[in-house]
Amino acid sequence: xxxxxxxxxxxxxxxxxxxxxxxxxxxxxxxxxxxxxxxxxxxxxxxxxxxxxxxxxxxxxxxxxxxxxxxxxxxxxxxxxxxxxxxxxxxxxxxxxxxxxxxxxxxxxxxxxxxxxxxxxxxxxxxxxxxxxxxxxxxxxxxxxxxxxxxxxxxxxxxxxxxxxxxxxxxxxxxxxxxxxxxxxxxxxxxxxxxxxxxxxxxxxxxxxxxxxxxxxxxxxxxxxxxxxxxxxxxxxxxxxxxxxxxxxxxxxxxxxxxxxxxxxxxxxxxxxxxxxxxxxxxxxxxxxxxxxxxxxxxxxxxxxxxxxxxxxxxxxxxxxxxxxxxxxxxxxxxxxxxxxxxxxxxxxxxxxxxxxxxxxxxxxxxxxxxxxxxxxxxxxxxxxxxxxxxxxxxxxxxxxxxxxxxxxxxxxxxxxxxxxxxxxxxxxxxxxxxxxxxxxxxxxxxxxxxxxxxxxxxxxxxxxxxxxxxxxxxxxxxxxxxxxxxxxxxxxxxxxxxxxxxxxxxxxxxxxxxxxxxxxxxxxxxxxxxxxxxxxxxxxxxxxxxxxxxx
Amino acid sequence: xxxxxxxxxxxxxxxxxxxxxxxxxxxxxxxxxxxxxxxxxxxxxxxxxxxxxxxxxxxxxxxxxxxxxxxxxxxxxxxxxxxxxxxxxxxxxxxxxxxxxxxxxxxxxxxxxxxxxxxxxxxxxxxxxxxxxxxxxxxxxxxxxxxxxxxxxxxxxxxxxxxxxxxxxxxxxxxxxxxxxxxxxxxxxxxxxxxxxxxxxxxxxxxxxxxxxxxxxxxxxxxxxxxxxxxxxxxxxxxxxxxxxxxxxxxxxxxxxxxxxxxxxxxxxxxxxxxxxxxxxxxxxxxxxxxxxxxxxxxxxxxxxxxxxxxx
Numbered sequence: 076x077x078x079x080x081x082x083x084x085x086x087x088x089x090x091x092x093x094x095x096x097x098x099x100x101x102x103x104x105x106x107x108x109x110x111x112x113x114x115x116x117x118x119x120x121x122x123x124x125x126x127x128x129x130x131x132x133x134x135x136x137x138x139x140x141x142x143x144x145x146x147x148x149x150x151x152x153x154x155x156x157x158x159x160x161x162x163x164x165x166x167x168x169x170x171x172x173x174x175x176x177x178x179x180x181x182x183x184x185x186x187x188x189x190x191x192x193x194x195x196x197x198x199x200x201x202x203x204x205x206x207x208x209x210x211x212x213x214x215x216x217x218x219x220x221x222x223x224x225x226x227x228x229x230x231x232x233x234x235x236x237x238x239x240x241x242x243x244x245x246x247x248x249x250x251x252x253x254x255x256x257x258x259x260x261x262x263x264x265x266x267x268x269x270x271x272x273x274x275x276x277x278x279x280x281x282x283x284x285x286x287x288x289x290x291x292x293x294x295x296x297x298x299x300x301x302x303x304x305x306x307x308x309x310x311x312x313x314x315x316x317x318x319x320x321x322x323x324x325x326x327x328x329x330x331x332x333x334x335x336x337x338x339x340x341x342x343x344x345x346x347x348x349x350x351x352x353x354x355x356x357x358x359x360x361x362x363x364x365x366x367x368x369x370x371x372x373x374x375x376x377x378x379x380x381x382x383x384x385x386x387x388x389x390x391x392x393x394x395x396x397x398x399x400x401x402x403x404x405x406x407x408x409x410x411x412x413x414x415x416x417x418x419x420x421x422x423x424x425x426x427x428x429x430x431x432x433x434x435x436x437x438x439x440x441x442x443x444x445x446x447x448x449x450x451x452x453x454x455x456x457x458x459x460x461x462x463x464x465x466x467x468x469x470x471x472x473x474x475x476x477x478x479x480x481x482x483x484x485x486x487x488x489x490x491x492x493x494x495x496x497x498x499x500x501x502x503x504x505x506x507x508x509x510x511x512x513x514x515x516x517x518x519x520x521x522x523x524x525x526x527x528x529x530x531x532x533x534x535x536x537x538x539x540x541x542x543x544x545x546x547x548x549x550x551x552x553x554x555x556x557x558x559x560x561x562x563x564x565x566x567x568x569x570x571x572x573x574x575x576x577x578x579x580x581x582x583x584x585x586x587x588x589x590x591x592x593x594x595x596x597x598x599x600x601x602x603x604x605x606x607x608x609x610x611x612x613x614x615x616x617x618x619x620x621x622x623x624x625x626x627x
Numbered sequence: 628x629x630x631x632x633x634x635x636x637x638x639x640x641x642x643x644x645x646x647x648x649x650x651x652x653x654x655x656x657x658x659x660x661x662x663x664x665x666x667x668x669x670x671x672x673x674x675x676x677x678x679x680x681x682x683x684x685x686x687x688x689x690x691x692x693x694x695x696x697x698x699x700x701x702x703x704x705x706x707x708x709x710x711x712x713x714x715x716x717x718x719x720x721x722x723x724x725x726x727x728x729x730x731x732x733x734x735x736x737x738x739x740x741x742x743x744x745x746x747x748x749x750x751x752x753x754x755x756x757x758x759x760x761x762x763x764x765x766x767x768x769x770x771x772x773x774x775x776x777x778x779x780x781x782x783x784x785x786x787x788x789x790x791x792x793x794x795x796x797x798x799x800x801x802x803x804x805x806x807x808x809x810x811x812x813x814x815x816x817x818x819x820x821x822x823x824x825x826x827x828x829x830x831x832x833x834x835x836x837x838x839x840x841x842x843x844x845x846x847x848x849x850x851x852x853x854x855x856x857x858x859x860x861x862x863x864x865x866x867x868x869x870x871x872x873x874x875x876x877x878x879x880x881x882x883x884x885x886x887x888x889x890x891x892x893x894x895x896x897x898x899x900x901x902x903x904x905x906x907x908x909x910x911x912x913x914x915x916x917x918x919x920x921x922x923x924x925x926x927x928x929x930x931x932x933x934x935x936x937x938x939x
Contacts, residue, residue, distance in 0.1 A: 146814045146914055219811050225788060226771040226813055231736075316789030322772060323787060356675070357682070362689040387774060387809075388785045389792035392720055396713050403705045407698070413664060414697055418689075420671040424682040427672070435668050442664045446657040453653060453708055455646045455715045458782035462774060462809040528778050530809045533817035537894075540805075621686070 105189035107174050108596060110196050112493065114171025115486075117200055121163035124207075126561060128156040130554055133517070137551035139538035149534035150217040151236065155206075157220030158240065161340070162247050163203040165474060168482045169343040170199075170254050173282040175493060177258060179589035179596065180279045182267030182604045187260035188253075195253035202246030209239035216240035219532060221333070222303070224314030224325040229307055241304045248297045255289025258282050267588070269607040273367070274626050276587040276610070277360060280367050281346030284374045285339055291378065292335035299328030323388060330381035338377045340474060342370060344481025345412060348434050351484050352416050354585045355431040356423030359623070362415045363610060369408030376405040386457040395454050402452035406445065413442055428583075429503030433484035436511045440476025444469055447522065465525025471518045483507075483564075488583070495576035495594045502567040506560050513556025520546045586611035645715040652711065656704060719782055722793045728765035730756065730796075734773030734786040734808065736917060737815040738879050738892045748838040749869065751879030753887040754823045756780075757831035762796040771813060777806030777823055785810055798825035805893075814915030820893040838883055841870040842938055853934025856927055865918075868938065878918060885939040891916075902932045 101109060131152055135143045144152070174196075178186055186192045209215045214234035218227035227237045262275065262283040275283065302313040303325065312320040345366075353360045360366065382390065382398035416438060425431065447469040451457045460466065483506075490498045524546050529536060536543055581590040590613060592601055605616050609623035675684075732754070733740040741754045756762050766775050768786040776783040780796045798804065806821035826834055844850070857863065858873070865878035884890070887897055891913055895901045904911075906928045909918040923931065 223772055231771055231813060322789060358684050358686055359688050362694055365694060387783045392716050395716060399712055400709055403709055407701045407705060410701055411697055417667050420675060422684055423675050424677040424684045425672055425675050426677050435672060438668050439665050442661055446661060450653055453649055453712045455649055455712060455719060459778060530807045532811040535817050
């Protein structure tokens with residue numbers, strides 16, 4: 076058929092899905108789809124562990140002067156909750172979706188470096204399990220996910236927990252660097268020959284930019300982690316002030332990584348939202364160029380805002396003022412993206428699927444997280460509210476209300492492609508409403524707790540402070556709803572995977588290339604590709620009379 | 628109404644008017660933006676809900692003028708808040724070149740050491756300041772990073788080992804002000820709370836003088852036994868008492884301990900019962916605390932309590 080063009084294929088057959096027998100083949104697989112699925116399972120596993128830790132935290136804080144768990148255990152649990160959710164749940168979920176979808180979206184059959192891809196996954200996996208092994212070796216890390224020195228140094232943290240944290244994160248960090256390299260190279264070298272860079276689907280574009288962020292941010296973290304490991308194992312003094320080191324140096328390393336990390340977790344979610352909203356509004360994204368360009372702006376600015384995590388550390392007004400300006404600046408492209416997404420819905424023809432409903436929950440809750448984030452750029456407000464429950468509320472609105480809602484939207488959207496089966500919309504709505512209501516119940520009031528003066532990372536609080544107890548109790552009750560929501564999600568996955576495959580190749584009538592192949596795709600993603608002349612090749616194929624503007 | 632007033636009074640009585648103004652402006656701006664986002668998300672989802680299953684809207688991509696308008700609006704709002712915050716920062720944080728602090732607070736795991744360089748008073752946990760006067764506070768740390776935060780008295784500032792940080796404190800009413808350590812500092816971070824007593828000028832002077840007086844010694848036999856035990860059981864290796872040869876500063880200074888209202892960084896009121904419970908096993912009262920369990924027998928606890936409780 077002349078309408079379709081052949082795509083080049085590797086000569087070597089790589090070990091994958093159909094080249095061997097039995098479940099063990101997954102371990103040696105270098106197929107990006109299998110690796111993507113394994114990333115997603117890993118993320119789900121650690122999301123549940125992190126969720127159980129969160130439930131323990133909320134149970135302990137449900138009443139004042141509670142002694143359900145000891146302070147030592149509480150500190151280990153909140154440390155592991157943060158570390159797990161960020162490095163072992165959200166990141167693998169996003170990297171997993173990207174690993175699965177990136178080649179499909181750009182019309183390729185594999186990632187650029189399939190073996191590096193497998194290496195990245197297994198490093199992440201091993202790093203995660205190694206960190207959890209600390210529970211069996213005398214105590215988990217207990218200095219917070221941010222692991223501030225000198226509290227994390229030998230003098231103040233005598234168990235091996237922090238060492239497990241350091242080595243575990245070094246491993247997952249190496250995995251992430253490999254993934255970043257793979258994303259960038261794949262987009263640059265393996266696009267379908269007709270697809271120019273300005274025709275990438277927005278999810279692929281965000282993953283491309285995210286690749287650069289991973290490549291630049293994680294070496295900073297790993298350098299810091301290695302320095303602290305040298306401190307702890309070989310008695311060096313990088314971060315120990317009493318022997319000539321600097322306590323604040325660790326904070327610079329950590330946040331110079333940590334802030335780009337926020338965008339590493341946000342950009343792919345933005346990408347998912349930018350795919351889901353147009354498809355379910357039945358019209359192209361409002362302002363492709365703006366969304367794509369503002370992503371680059373965010374990625375560059377992300378490396379120049381880290382001091383806003385340290386406004387209370389006592390730096391001069393000049394330094395703080397500079398970083399206040401850059402932090403406010405980064406809010407502009409992020410904020411306008413929200414308007415682009417709402418603009419996409421304007422005069423559309425909206426299909427209210429669970430996926431679309433999650434993106435709408437994202438729009439509202441991520442805006443709350445964005446606005447509370449903007450308030451930290453106003454330094455005098457930050458001087459009051461940093462390190463209080465206001466920040467706890469803020470990060471959860473960004474990472475749960477933002478990233479996690481984005482991931483849920485993406486899972487419901489791509490599940491038919493990945494598994495060949497549709498998740499139940501009915502169970503999906505239970506999941507959605509329980510989770511979204513529980514989420515807002517838990518975290519909205521935490522803004523107020525912060526304003527009332529409740530510091531973060533406290534294992535308990537005195538009984539005689541007005542409204543603390545009732546607000547904390549409501550917050551804890553909300554967590555139960557979230558837990559029920561996740562139970563509905565698990566049940567949904569279970570019953571769906573029991574059913575036979577029934578999904579169409581393109582059930583949502585979407586327009587990007589991953590929907591041009593079978594559901595699920597074969598080992599070789601594509602034998603042939605439709606012509607690519609615009610950002611919506613499948614639209615052009617279906618509507619030859621009204622094609623999008625030709626871009627090549 | 629009273630409830631709401633009560634609710635906000637804890638925070639909004641912040642004596643710093645310009646920060647409060649920033650809060651108000653930001654609250655209004657954020658509230659408007661959030662309202663618009665919620666409204667349009669909801670309204671569009673209702674108004675543009677698909678009526679037929681295969682309905683296709685016009686494939687319009689973007690309105691450039693609208694996009695530009697939003698961009699300029701966002702830049703204006705941002706510029707406004709940037710100028711406001713920088714002005715306020717300079718008002719709050721105008722620390723002189725060579726600061727001479729009125730009060731030096733050192734954070735310890737998990738208590739506060741307070742030194743008044745001008746009068747020479749050295750005390751712990753119960754911090755007094757005069758009302759109606761800006762106090763220059765120097766903070767640092769003896770071990771890990773802590774953070775000083777009494778919301779109604781001023782900004783938050785980290786206490787970093789090896790560094791000196793300065794802020795201004797200001798109390799407008801003679802009352803007690805609550806706060807807490809706001810940087811995670813280990814096991815008992817949660818119990819590292821602050822209570823600052825703001826006195827009138829006169830009361831503050833009186834308090835200072837009484838702190839400078841030598842410890843009153845009551846020569847009852849039990850008191851003397853307690854004193855002997857205090858020295859013999861190595862309490863003095865950590866705790867200093869002015870006017871005795873012991874001036875170690877590893878644990879809280881206990882001079883005039885009996886005059887304090889609360890102890891263990893604001894955890895409990897100073898009563899004989901609480902003191903006995905503490906001496907019986909500190910790890911039961913505040914798990915993880917640096918003071919070990921000395922396994923005193925009841926007679927010793929009685930004597931030590933008598934001694935410490937009467938250090939007035």
